[in-house]
Amino acid sequence: xxxxxxxxxxxxxxxxxxxxxxxxxxxxxxxxxxxxxxxxxxxxxxxxxxxxxxxxxxxxxxxxxxxxxxxxxxxxxxxxxxxxxxxxxxxxxxxxxxxxxxxxxxxxxxxxxxxxxxxxxxxxxxxxxxxxxxxxxxxxxxxxxxxxxxxxxxxxxxxxxxxxxxxxxxxxxxxxxxxxxxxxxxxxxxxxxxxxxxxxxxxxxxxxxxxxxxxxxxxxxxxxxxx
Ligand code: DC
Numbered sequence: 013x014x015x016x017x018x019x020x021x022x023x024x025x026x027x028x029x030x031x032x033x034x035x036x037x038x039x040x041x042x043x044x045x046x047x048x049x050x051x052x053x054x055x056x057x058x059x060x061x062x063x064x065x066x067x068x069x070x071x072x073x074x075x076x077x078x079x080x081x082x083x084x085x086x087x088x089x090x091x092x093x094x095x096x097x098x099x100x101x102x103x104x105x106x107x108x109x110x111x112x113x114x115x116x117x118x119x120x121x122x123x124x125x126x127x128x129x130x131x132x133x134x135x136x137x138x139x140x141x142x143x144x145x146x147x148x149x150x151x152x153x154x155x156x157x158x159x160x161x162x163x164x165x166x167x168x169x170x171x172x173x174x175x176x177x178x179x180x181x182x183x184x185x186x187x188x189x190x191x192x193x194x195x196x197x198x199x200x201x202x203x204x205x206x207x208x209x210x211x212x213x214x215x216x217x218x219x220x221x222x223x224x225x226x227x228x229x230x231x232x233x234x235x236x237x238x239x
Contacts, residue, residue: 013038014134014238015228016141019155020190020201022162024212028155028220029137030086035221036135036228041078041128043138043145044108045088046121048099049076051108053090061110068116102170102177106185109192112139118198129239139193142204146239151231152207153224159183161213 015038017029026042033040050071053059059066077089088096098104111117125145129136136145142152157165163183170177193201203209208227212220 013151013228013231014129014132014136014146014149015224016146016149016152016204016207017135017137017155018139018141018143018153018201018203018207020162020193021186022166023155023157024165024217024220025137025155027217028153028212028224029135031217031221032224033135035225037133039131039134040086041125041134041136042086042088043121043125043136043141045078045099046071046076046124047112047117048104048108049074049088049090049095050117050121051104051111052095052099052101054111055103055107061107064114064116067111067114068120071117071120097173100169100173102175105189109189109196113192113196113198115198122199126239130237139201140199142207143202144199147204148238150238151224151228152204153227154203154207154209155220156209156211157213159187162186 013036015032017025019025029042030040050067053070053074054061054067059070061067075091079087079089081087087094088099122145125136128134129146138145142149142154160183163179163186166182166186167177167179190201210220210223
């Protein structure tokens with residue numbers, strides 16, 4: 013079974029997608045991490061963020077892997093280097109939506125994501141999974157939450173990593189990223205017509221999971237390839 017989970021930053025996608033994959037015994041793929049890796053490498057290598065062709069090269073050639081760990085927090089590796097924390101740093105978060113708008117970057121990552129999804133039995137999380145990457149996914153979920161709740165979640169995550177940013181600054185950054193992600197021409201953030209929409213603002217992780225599992229049970233895997 014392929015489950016597509018989309019939604020804006022801070023809507024709870026990563027937490028929910030990871031926990032759902034564990035519950036249903038599916039593999040988890042964080043497609044946002046791929047866009048973040050391209051952004052990190054571009055910043056480190058001084059690749060101009062306007063250069064579609066050079067960013068496309070990075071996206072095609074990067075050796076990115078996801079490795080599960082015993083405590084179930086997947087690590088993101090580029091070659092042998094662990095970039096799990098580096099791809100979440102504030103500068104990458106600020107710039108990633110610019111990189112994600114490039115045609116060649118999207119083409120390269122779409123190809124990789126579809127190759128991974130071809131193995132089946134996966135929860136994919138991102139912005140365009142239900143609309144572009146896996147338009148025939150057996151279950152599509154679109155998560156939302158108020159900007160205030162989303163900024164609070166991000167602030168708490170960053171504080172756990174020892175990074176302090178004001179609530180207002182985070183809320184502004186999230187709204188800017190939302191408008192870039194949903195306003196771009198290519199594969200914009202959008203709810204698929206057949207997606208189940210869940211507002212997670214006032215729900216616990218378990219409540220959201222229960223709702224999704226109910227929908228999953230009602231959706232028997234269909235015929236053919238979902239991506
Ligand atoms: O989920 P995230 O915040 O880690 O995603 C980082 C950025 O990557 C986000 O601003 C938009 C982009 N993205 C995308 O364009 N398409 C995806 N499928 C996943 C992420």
